[in-house]
Amino acid sequence: MTSPKRRRDAAQTRQDLIDVARQRFAHDGYAATTVREIADQAGVNVALISRYFSSKEGLFEACLNGAFTDVRRGAEETSPGTEDFAARLARRLGDPASDDRMRTGLLLLIRTSGDERIDQMRGEFLRTMSEKMAAGAGHPVRAEGDLLRAQMLLAAIVGIVMLRNTAGMQPLGSAGADDLLEPVTDLVAALLPRV
Structure with a gap:
């Protein structure tokens, strides 16, 4: 028996990325923060940052x-x-x-x-x-x-x-x-x- 696939909530994933990025940018600075660190901490694939925000700069603007x-x-x-x-x-x-x-x-x-x-x-x-x-x-x-x-x-x-x-x-x-x-x-x- 296979486990049911967890349905992705795009809005929640986007918000999770913003919440993590906001903390990282505020405490570590823009230059010292990588998109990979943000994605890892949010528990998502790094490609989702490009999908939802186009770039690190777009994510920063959302923050x-x-x-x-x-x-x-x-x-x-x-x-x-x-x-x-x-x-x-x-x-x-x-x-x-x-x-x-x-x-x-x-x-x-x-x-x-x-x-x-x-x-x-x-x-x-x-x-x-x-x-x-x-x-x-x-x-x-x-x-x-x-x-x-x-x-x-x-x-x-x-x-x-x-x-x-x-x-x-x-x-x-x-x-x-x-x-x-x-x-x-x-x-x-x-x-x-x-x-």
């Missing part, structure tokens, strides 16, 4: 898209405005369940790769993320000064996430959404005042 979504998730849940945006941001930053995914996403977005095209792609994602955050706070980017303010907020968020997760700083490390609400609201209002 960036996921990281971008994770970091900015919730930004469009309610109407734009400093208070709503700050409350959503404080909830995200204070949610222990989102810490690891957010940290990995940010590592992926800020880590240099040694590959000019990948670093350019990463830079474009960070710029877009800054613009979306500004719009979510009710302060659309209309000039370089607006973009600078949005990028400074993004830098502060990266710092908060990294310090909460890696340095174990207290009280920041254990602060919940309620604890973060007032300082995050002040930070958003100072950098991205409602226009």
Whole structure:
């Protein structure tokens, strides 16, 4: 009697590849990560990376898209405005369940790769993320000064996430959404005042 053949779930396989690649790219870097390592860790044939993503660069782009979504998730849940945006941001930053995914996403977005095209792609994602955050706070980017303010907020968020997760700083490390609400609201209002 032969064992029943396991049916392949393409969507799950694709997601498994993204999840493994995201961790590897974030922690080992783009250049040091091979598609064979990703495929082996995901338990699939390396040819599936080409099938689903065309290339290592395509897989990295899919990881960036996921990281971008994770970091900015919730930004469009309610109407734009400093208070709503700050409350959503404080909830995200204070949610222990989102810490690891957010940290990995940010590592992926800020880590240099040694590959000019990948670093350019990463830079474009960070710029877009800054613009979306500004719009979510009710302060659309209309000039370089607006973009600078949005990028400074993004830098502060990266710092908060990294310090909460890696340095174990207290009280920041254990602060919940309620604890973060007032300082995050002040930070958003100072950098991205409602226009």
